Amino acid sequence: MKSKLSRNLYAIPYALWILIFVVAPIVLVLYYSFFDIEGNLSLTNYINFFTPVYLKMTLSSFWYAFLITAFTLLISYPTAFLLTKTKNKQLWLLLIIVPSWINLLLKAYAFLGIFGTYGTANSLLEVLGIGSKQILFTDFSFIFVSVYIFIPFMILPIFNALDEMSPTLLDAANDLGASAWTTFRRVIFPLTLDGVRSGCQVVFIPALSLFMLTRLISGNRVITLGTAIEQQFLVTQDWGMGSTIAVFLIIIMFVFVALTGSRKRGM
Amino acid sequence: MKKLLQAFVPILIVSIVLLFVISSLNSSQGYSSKNKLTIYNWGDYIDADLIKQFEKEAGITVVYETFDSNEAMMTKIEQGGTAYDIAVPSEYMIDKMIQEDLLLPLDHKKLSNLNNIDERFMDLPFDPKNKYSIPYFWGTVGIVYNSKMLGDIEITSWSDLWDPRLKNEILLVDGAREVMGMGLNSLGYSLNDLNHDHLNEAKKKLDSLMPNVKAIVGDESRMLLENEEASIGLVWSGVASEIMAENEDLEFVVPKEGSNLWFDNMVIPKTAKNVEAAHQFIDFMLDAEVAAQNTEYVSYATPNKEALNYLPEEIVNDERFYPAPDLTERLEVYENLGKKNLAYYNELFLRFKMHTK
Numbered sequence: 001m002k003s004k005l006s007r008n009l010y011a012i013p014y015a016l017w018i019l020i021f022v023v024a025p026i027v028l029v030l031y032y033s034f035f036d037i038e039g040n041l042s043l044t045n046y047i048n049f050f051t052p053v054y055l056k057m058t059l060s061s062f063w064y065a066f067l068i069t070a071f072t073l074l075i076s077y078p079t080a081f082l083l084t085k086t087k088n089k090q091l092w093l094l095l096i097i098v099p100s101w102i103n104l105l106l107k108a109y110a111f112l113g114i115f116g117t118y119g120t121a122n123s124l125l126e127v128l129g130i131g132s133k134q135i136l137f138t139d140f141s142f143i144f145v146s147v148y149i150f151i152p153f154m155i156l157p158i159f160n161a162l163d164e165m166s167p168t169l170l171d172a173a174n175d176l177g178a179s180a181w182t183t184f185r186r187v188i189f190p191l192t193l194d195g196v197r198s199g200c201q202v203v204f205i206p207a208l209s210l211f212m213l214t215r216l217i218s219g220n221r222v223i224t225l226g227t228a229i230e231q232q233f234l235v236t237q238d239w240g241m242g243s244t245i246a247v248f249l250i251i252i253m254f255v256f257v258a259l260t261g262s263r264k265r266g267m
Numbered sequence: 268m269k270k271l272l273q274a275f276v277p278i279l280i281v282s283i284v285l286l287f288v289i290s291s292l293n294s295s296q297g298y299s300s301k302n303k304l305t306i307y308n309w310g311d312y313i314d315a316d317l318i319k320q321f322e323k324e325a326g327i328t329v330v331y332e333t334f335d336s337n338e339a340m341m342t343k344i345e346q347g348g349t350a351y352d353i354a355v356p357s358e359y360m361i362d363k364m365i366q367e368d369l370l371l372p373l374d375h376k377k378l379s380n381l382n383n384i385d386e387r388f389m390d391l392p393f394d395p396k397n398k399y400s401i402p403y404f405w406g407t408v409g410i411v412y413n414s415k416m417l418g419d420i421e422i423t424s425w426s427d428l429w430d431p432r433l434k435n436e437i438l439l440v441d442g443a444r445e446v447m448g449m450g451l452n453s454l455g456y457s458l459n460d461l462n463h464d465h466l467n468e469a470k471k472k473l474d475s476l477m478p479n480v481k482a483i484v485g486d487e488s489r490m491l492l493e494n495e496e497a498s499i500g501l502v503w504s505g506v507a508s509e510i511m512a513e514n515e516d517l518e519f520v521v522p523k524e525g526s527n528l529w530f531d532n533m534v535i536p537k538t539a540k541n542v543e544a545a546h547q548f549i550d551f552m553l554d555a556e557v558a559a560q561n562t563e564y565v566s567y568a569t570p571n572k573e574a575l576n577y578l579p580e581e582i583v584n585d586e587r588f589y590p591a592p593d594l595t596e597r598l599e600v601y602e603n604l605g606k607k608n609l610a611y612y613n614e615l616f617l618r619f620k621m622h623t624k
Contacts, residue, residue: 038606
């Protein structure tokens with residue numbers, strides 16, 4: 001009885017934390033979303049959201065977030081796999097993680113230089129005989145830089161899942177005559193699915209609301225929901241509309257987490 | 268539990284010691300909260316040496332904070348909890364702040380250098396009789412272009428930008444009023460037009476500019492234009508003069524259809540804690556020599572007519588940055604359009620940004 005009481009007491013700080021920093025902001029966002037720009041209680045913002053402008057924006061945010069997640073996964077999975085095979089895997093892992101300690105803004109600025117007309121990337125293309133191209137302010141540069149930024153977040157959970165896998169399972173598959181591809185498809189991949197899931201969640205959700213890169217790297221040629229929220233709050237000062245977009249973003253995130261959430265019970 | 272305590276107690280002790288060290292260091296250098304002046308200004312918008320000079324002369328400690336948009340500045344002052352003694356908003360924002368009762372009236376008797384300001388910049392519609400604000404800098408919005416990269420294409424007006432030869436060459440600034448204003452001006456409408464048909468027409472006109480637009484960027488445009496990443500940019504005059512000093516091929520023009528004329532003025536917000544020092548600071552900045560030094564650093568145009576005597580001739584006589592009165596007549600000052608109309612401008616601008624090539 002006493003232990004239960006003290007357990008509840010210890011839970012208070014965490015409960016408070018969640019109440020103040022998670023629940024309260026969401027409730028506030030929801031509350032603001034019901035006020036139009038004049039401060040009247042109304043549903044105009046929600047009606048506004050279902051106009052072609054915002055629907056198109058939602059779709060394109062989705063599309064870009066999907067592309068970013070897919071490419072990140074495509075690069076990260078083999079990398080994580082190779083990492084588990086190397087000798088000093090902790091060192092290699094550290095080397096991959098170190099760039100993520102550098103501020104996002106600084107990395108974005110560095111890419112402005114690398115992808116510029118007279119930047120490193122174009123000099124390389126010249127040398128290769130392809131000739132300089134416009135790289136900055138294109139879909140390619142936006143996705144490239146986003147993928148670069150998200151890679152460590154995808155590698156970590158996959159690496160952990162791969163690392164935890166017992167090597168005896170591979171031996172067993174081998175002994176039972178499975179080919180390398182079958183082993184991967186039927187043994188390795190299913191066992192690391194949880195890592196892939198959490199990696200995708202960690203990448204897809206922030207990718208939906210990227211707003212700084214859209215301006216710096218793609219010169220506002222890519223408009224995401226994040227861009228629109230920033231503009232509504234800081235420039236237009238239409239907090240209601242900004243909150244409404246945020247509400248939809250939150251809903252999308254919940255749906256995404258629910259869909260990709262682990263289905264341990266079913267397994 | 269004991270281990271936890273052993274870990275926490277040293278941290279606590281170190282923190283307390285550090286706190287004492289900081290406060291004793293502060294007081295030994297004469298920093299005290301008693302005579303403190305908090306300034307809230309745009310980034311990189313004052314010569315930092317002048318702040319030191321003021322601190323020395325007046326014996327006042329200056330705390331300097333910066334903002335990057337009028338809206339962000341106003342939001343912060345409106346919400347309270349700040350103690351800014353001086354802020355430097357632009358004209359339409361001053362109008363808004365007066366309406367919302369966020370400013371303190373100035374005591375002109377305490378501003379002995381007020382006569383240094385050119386009368387052209389006094390008593391403007393957004394603040395009649397300068398009851399709340401004193402001019403700090405002024406400037407225009409125009410086009411900066413790289414004459415070497417463009418060859419024989421000459422740019423004198425907004426409509427020159429629609430030239431099909433300029434494909435993928437233009438950098439726009441990420442500001443609804445500037446870009447929409449460009450569309451409106453090119454059609455011969457006012458920058459403050461509220462007619463929705465006119466605004467939609469301007470947005471359509473801008474859509475047709477999209478093939479020429481390389482990117483819509485913020486402060487990075489300085490670097491991009493300087494490095495010849497693009498040959499044309501829509502910029503504020505001060506940005507232009509700054510990058511023109513770095514790259515000789517750059518030219519600046521105020522388009523002949525008209526453009527925006529803006530003023531940044533010093534004000535004292537209602538939340539000010541040290542009104543006396545704020546007046547002292549404004550008066551200090553109005554001093555001719557101080558204003559001249561600041562102008563050389565910031566490179567926007569100064570409204571201080573006495574300061575012009577201390578500035579090099581090539582700055583003062585540069586009509587691109589000190590446009591003659593007949594040109595300034597064609598320029599328009601932004602009016603405070605109200606939240607609803609501003610939202611409409613932003614909505615159109617957002618739709619323009621989403622318009623694909």
